[in-house]
Amino acid sequence: MIFKSLIGNEDIKNTLGVAIKNSSFSHAYIIEGPKGSGKHTVARLASAGIMCNKGADIPCGSCITCQKIMHDNCVDVRFYTVSKVDDVREIIAMVYESTTECDYKVIVFNDADKLNPKAQNALLISLEEPPKNVVFFLLCQDAGMLLETIRSRAQILRTKPLDSETIFNHVKKNALASLSDENLMEIIVASQGSLGYVYDMLDGDKSKELIKSRALAKSFVAALLSSDADAVSIASSMFNWQREKVKDTLFLCLIALRDLIVIKKSPNVPLTFFTSHNEAKDISSPHNIKKLLNLKDSIESAIDALAVNASTIGALSSIIANTKKKGR
Ligand SMILES: [Zn+2]
Numbered sequence: 069m070i071f072k073s074l075i076g077n078e079d080i081k082n083t084l085g086v087a088i089k090n091s092s093f094s095h096a097y098i099i100e101g102p103k104g105s106g107k108h109t110v111a112r113l114a115s116a117g118i119m120c121n122k123g124a125d126i127p128c129g130s131c132i133t134c135q136k137i138m139h140d141n142c143v144d145v146r147f148y149t150v151s152k153v154d155d156v157r158e159i160i161a162m163v164y165e166s167t168t169e170c171d172y173k174v175i176v177f178n179d180a181d182k183l184n185p186k187a188q189n190a191l192l193i194s195l196e197e198p199p200k201n202v203v204f205f206l207l208c209q210d211a212g213m214l215l216e217t218i219r220s221r222a223q224i225l226r227t228k229p230l231d232s233e234t235i236f237n238h239v240k241k242n243a244l245a246s247l248s249d250e251n252l253m254e255i256i257v258a259s260q261g262s263l264g265y266v267y268d269m270l271d272g273d274k275s276k277e278l279i280k281s282r283a284l285a286k287s288f289v290a291a292l293l294s295s296d297a298d299a300v301s302i303a304s305s306m307f308n309w310q311r312e313k314v315k316d317t318l319f320l321c322l323i324a325l326r327d328l329i330v331i332k333k334s335p336n337v338p339l340t341f342f343t344s345h346n347e348a349k350d351i352s353s354p355h356n357i358k359k360l361l362n363l364k365d366s367i368e369s370a371i372d373a374l375a376v377n378a379s380t381i382g383a384l385s386s387i388i389a390n391t392k393k394k395g396r
Contacts, residue, residue: 071113073109076234077105077110080099080225080227083225084113084114084225085117093203094203096221096222097222098208098211098219098222099227100208100210100225101228102261102262103209103262104265104266105261105262106263108147108178108207110205111207112137112138114205115205119133119170143169144167144172145170145176148176148177149177149179150183151179152186153187155187163175167201171201172202173199175204175205176204177191177204177206179208179209180214181211192215192217195218195221206222211224228261230261231261232261235259236249245275247275250343254279254343255269255270255275258282281316284317285320285323286324289351292363293360303388306380306384307381310380314380318367318370318374318383322367322368322371325364326364328360331345331352332357362391363387370383
């Protein structure tokens with residue numbers, strides 16, 4: 069099987085798999101996609117596929133070359149995160165040196181959309197007259213930030229966010245998490261399709277923090293909609309928090325509210341906060357759209373105020389005061 073360790077992204081697997089199998093790969097690829105959608109994995113697997121010469125699988129994943137590449141330990145496959153022209157010139161100078169241990173050299177630019185125009189122009193020369201046996205990968209979230217001249221000299225591939233079920237099955241199949249299914253689903257919904265984000269959250273105690281914050285945001289939104297006393301009590305528990313932490317929690321409240329608003333019009337729409345449509349419907353149904361939108365506005369104003377140094381007490385209190393003023 070081609071690229072068996074890349075989850076989802078069938079189009080990319082097919083395009084690169086066929087190109088590698090037929091040795092007809094391009095000298096430059098732009099891989100565009102959201103954070104955590106597998107851009108690095110694609111670049112690594114493609115590099116291994118280009119270099120590996122064993123077996124029917126592309127790449128085989130077990131030869132010394134594949135192992136080195138997958139562990140970022142191959143001197144001929146280099147990842148760079150740079151933005152300035154001098155850095156790019158330095159990298160390009162090395163491109164013309166002969167390879168050390170493989171038949172090809174692979175140069176990967178992380179966040180290529182952050183290369184400034186001068187740096188992009190310096191890179192362009194190598195894309196126009198590609199050195200022999202060199203393959204470039206430009207990873208970015210927005211290929212529109214790259215010069216048209218760069219885009220026209222590279223093949224553009226797009227990684228896509230994964231659906232929740234695919235991530236859930238992958239994590240369960242590989243026994244990557246010791247969380248309950250419900251808590252795992254909380255992390256997956258928060259990831260918005262980013263397997264990289266899920267991996268990051270499953271590392272250490274980060275998932276516990278996130279699950280706690282999400283639970284608090286959910287309770288706060290529910291209380292703001294229906295119980296003054298509970299809303300005041302939850303807000304007070306956040307008074308002494310650092311401003312950034314309050315802001316993050318309020319952002320989670322906004323995402324939850326977005327679900328409560330959209331589910332009124334489209335009961336089966338994919339949700340970005342709640343793991344269960346029934347739970348979202350239960351919280352949303354007693355309230356009209358106007359009230360939900362008013363709360364959304366109040367929370368947005370509080371986030372804006374926190375951004376310009378308002379106190380956490382002031383910002384949280386204003387949400388409660390606005391909710392009261394606008395009525396229930
Ligand atoms: Zn191999």
